[in-house]
Amino acid sequence: MYGLLTDGYAPYLMRRDQRTGDHRHGSSVQPPRPGNLPLELNAFVGRTDELAALAAALEAGRLVTVTGVGGVGKSRLALRAASVAEPRDGAWLVDLTAVRDPDLVEHAVADALRLTDHTRRTPRQVLLDHLAEREVLLVIDGFEHLVEACASLVGDLLHRSPGLRVLAVGRRPLDTGCERILPLAPLPPPDATALFADRAAAGLPGFAVDEGNATDVAELCRRLDGIPLAVELAAGRLRALSPAQLLSRLDDRFALLTGVRRDAPPRHQTLRTAIGWSHELCTTGERLLWSRLSVFCGPFDLEAAEYICSGEGLHADDVLDVLGELLAQSVVTREEGPTGVRYRMLDTVRAYGADWLEATGDAARMRRRHRDWYMGLATWCELDWFSPRQARVAELVDCELPNLRGALEYCLTEPDETRLGQYLAGSLWFYWVGCGRLAEGRHWLDRALELDGGHDESRLKALWVLGYVAVLQGDTVAALAALQECKDEAERTGSAIATAYAVHRIGCLALLADDMERAETLLRSALEQYREIGELNSNVLMGQVELAMALAFRGKLADAVELCEDVRQVCEDHGERWTLAYALYVLGFAAWTRGEAATARDLVMRSLALDHAFNDLLGTVLAIELLALFTAMEGDPDEAAVLQGAASRIWPSVGLPLFGSGNFGGPHALCESQAREQLGDARYEECVAVGARLAPDAAVSRALRTEPGSNAKTRRLPHHEGRAGDGLKQGELRPGQRA
Template sequence: MRRDQRTGDHRHSLPAQAPGPGNLPLELTAFVGRTAELAALTAALETGRLVTVTGVGGVGKSRLAVRAAAAAAARGGAWLVELSAVRDPDLVEHAVADALRLTDHTHRTPRKVLVDHLAGREVLLVLDGFEHLVEACASLAGDLLHRCPGLRVLAAGRRPLDTGGERIFPLAPLPAPDAAALFADRAAAGLAGFVLDEGNEADVAELCRRLDGIPLAIELAAGRLRALSPAQLLSRLDDRFALLTGTRRDVPPRHQTLRTAIGWSHELCTAEERLLWARLSVFCGPFDLDAVEYICTGDGLRADDVLDVLSELLAQSVVTREEGPTGVRYRMLDTVRAYGADWLEATGDAARMRRRHRDWYMGLATWCELDWFSPRQARVAELVDVELPNLRGALEYCLTEPDETHLGQYLAGSLWFYWVGCGRLAEGRHWLDRALELDGDHDDSRLKALWVLGYVAVLQGDTAAALAALQECKDEAERTGSAIATAYAVHRTGCLALLTDDVERAETLLRSALDQYHELGELNSNVLMGQVELAMALAFRGEIADAVVLCEDVRQVCEDHGERWTLAYALYVLGFAAWTRGEPATARELVMRCLALDHAFHDLLGTVLAIELLALFTAVEGDPAEAAVLQGAASRIWPSVGLPLFGSGNFGRPHALCEARAREQLGDARYEDCLAVGARLTPDAAVSRALRASSGGKAKTRRLPLHEGRAGDGLKQGELRPGQRA
């Protein structure tokens, strides 16, 4: 921390992210002032479990909350949940789960998932920007605090949550010295050589006073120094004050002041800049230049001019720039976006912009679905992650506008690869259920949503919902003559039969679906997954050679097309087959690659199946303790996937054999101790440990051919013979 010689302000050096787990962002600018408030808020968090920072928009609630959270982080970490882009109250719990990096494939409610995760942990949860979701956030926070004794909640919004046990922490604007220091710091960042001196001190002090010490207003004003001096800024503010404030007596003065600052910055923009500002308000989260050029152009703004106009808005701090795995993206502060939305409504162009936004993200989802079956699969997953707020906005638009239901059904169905392949089953179920509750007038869109819902429900273990959706899909597909929907319905019904140990029926249905796909010329990840599922059915029936032929074919097609998600499941079956043939080194190599791929896609189902198989390998190779640790790690993951091992004797056989061997060698007490060690591992740590153990980096294992089992080992090659029950 350093002290400014003129203002006496304490400018806090930029800290690293809080140690330990969490997702608090790194600070990119100096934290100016607020020393007393920071100490008081940190103390409040030590004595209260629910503290809400309240204040006018732009007063610095979010910044102070994040800084306090970093100082008061619990052993389980401090986790920021940004809610400003969430519009549907039903998605609040999903947003919290996303922030906590929880992936759940089950039919449990998101709230149950959160309670189960947080019940035994010490965690600080920061809920930011909740004012439009007060009831949902208050309900969730109250329930979690009641059921999770180690949880604390720090909320930041324009009003309290109004729930039991809440301590309200009102945040006032910056006092004069801190406000001037903030202006000087931000001005120097944008205008090289700027210093607060005798020539500008009085103007800056008056400017900050007129802006009522609100940090956002001050930062916007400082951003104008590229074009105007402090004296000119003050003069222009005088000119606009009467025009932009005091129009509503029921609006608090500081709200009027903030609107004055933003409106004044708006007035200083050119006509094209104001037009783009308004149109950018249709975005629900970060956006890229391509989207801006498609959605926001026309009627006064040429596509060729967008980049220059956007650059001016960046220079004026109306828009911010960020870089991530998918490249450069832009975002607007929520308050600035809301101001633009008011102007967009006033222009009468809001409906057209929202339709164009919907069209762009419909196109994006369609392209991503097609590109999922390509070498760009990993990039597609990253792209949809980044675009999820805007895709949610498009879904919400479709499901709330008249005559748009069929487009919502199509969009929810087109994102099947993301719901299923990237660990988003619960959210996919949310949108699919909503879409199918509405009547659409396009059979194809509804049929697609039905088979995708069936697929999601199968993987969640919701057999009744899966059967209902797939039967409706099949009946309607046959009635309307949709051969492709019929094939998908048959395929997913076969998948359900496989997971419930009805292997003969699974084989019949999967072969039928694959024949139909072949006749239709269909080739994609779904078709290849059907081939892998058929191979699993054959392997469970003891037809290992035929299963290998199918999966080798899948592996070749995946290699040719750059597909990796389905490849992981083919490698799982090939690893299982290699093990049964007495080729442990090959089996381990295949399953290790499977695990790495599944983990990269956040596919918990594939991840936990691979860990279970590696645990068996580890037990037979001479380290039953490490095998038990891996089983413990798997036991922690299964509740987020569904019924452990689907309740299937076929999928559960490796687990049962591993447990029998480990218990025999370790004894019940030590086996249970090792399970407990594994159950404390996070999924990331479990995968890392499984891969290190498999490569010899941690576990001390001796690779034994299956036929070399020692006396008392209790497991030899024949005991994993397919078709046997554990």
């Protein structure tokens, strides 16, 4: 019905010095600095004075906003300035163009900084804690539709993070008291001509501004007011038209579009002229696809465009050819990442297409088709999570998150769509729970369940997923309320599947509360219900692992091992890796209890590598705690204390350390007792402090006894702070180094 998505995209966010080094005589390549600024793909033309002014403003103030008309080059200037800045903890780009909900601004900033947090702390508090002692430059781009939320967040961060500087980029200021504003004017004639020549030569090899076309090119750039976007669009048309032909076509198109909105300021009319002129040069099919592509909230792939944008006036088989023409005209850009080729529209170009879509009266139908496609994507990904493609599913949802957010927003704001919104938020449970997105999952689930969508299967699913998320966040009150409501309504309506999931997650609450007898009873009941209805997926396997944990804590090691070996076999048969990590953890715990030290270490290290690959901080920190104990038992109390310190840094991003559980906390307590006895309190605390300065990537690498970034088995390493983020100084402890 929906088709299968085979292409995906994950943007390459790399600093220039990650690809290039200083090769001058006598110098060596420097290690990459932390940050996520994109690599420049073409020449940066002009703006020498503006760059100097921006650098001076950043030296003088902690908040600088570059303002100006859309398409004038604000983002490019800001990124160039940020790329030459050298804050100790990196320059980070926060792109808000695809964010529509003000409540998600803080999530977007946390995402850009690659922060993961499973606790009940607000994203703002997570950001404040992270930035408190760091020297960071944040480049916040595309905030104009979220001014109030951004101004509030930026003001708070600047007041409480002395090492933070913010470079904002938008069509208007943030209007905060400490803001320095740098208005950006269009390019002067010489630079506009140089830009035109560079972009034209890239698309039409051999083109050059010469005596035969210099006058036409200069007049063309003048008529386009030196706006870089307009100049680049014009240069892209040289495949079909000469500079003289381009110039001759501007007269009528400018006259036609200048008065489209007579109440708009001149700068908006000028931009609309530039984009509208490119629009007028398109064929009917190209204009139609342009308008329909505006429904996407972020990058998209070909299959999505073919499904959503086809229909009256445009057959699905023709979408690829028409899309190719839009690519040639720079209306759409092509990007390639680890999961394949994807396409993107500049925000101003997309907005122009959206106006035309509204004018055609087809916007509502396009938004429904967009919703349908991403509902299908979520459904397919949920099913495919239990398969050998689990890691690819995680990457695909990462790439499609802006569009999934758009579909969720549509469902939760349109009449009669609530039920589908609840279904969509619930179907993404594997992403919220398995890929470090608990806080955002909680946001959407809370919103969906605040609305009255009835008590059908969609709402019941959202309830048990909310309960699951809240359990992992340590919010036992919210978890129990959601799960009890789900159980009561499921029993009333005869929903066997919702009843099983509710009982399962209530059993998890008992497990974390150290009520092992009740946990065993509830988990066995849930597993029996799963068998009766024929349910088999990652949730069911996780229920077996959780039952095994309860049995192991009660001393029933043989039964626990039998359950986890069964889980391991099913995971191997189906290619499932996320649940396998937890099964390996329990098997490692059992092996240690039996005195099989080498086997225990091997199992838990494999568990840690898998957890880290999925960015599952809960599994990661549990494994590090157990490896710390093994290290102490092996006679290395210094390193054991360092690993405990590393775990102490991760726990606040997960929830209550060790869930406040005596059973889960047992290995930690034993490790600490032995390490303190051998080291003394002062030395123990010194080693713990060293570990507490390790960033998560560095902590995992240390626990695995590898160099940072060397774990080739991971889906992706979340470089939260880069190598500089490990917080270690010369002379401090390193993996394998005794204190």
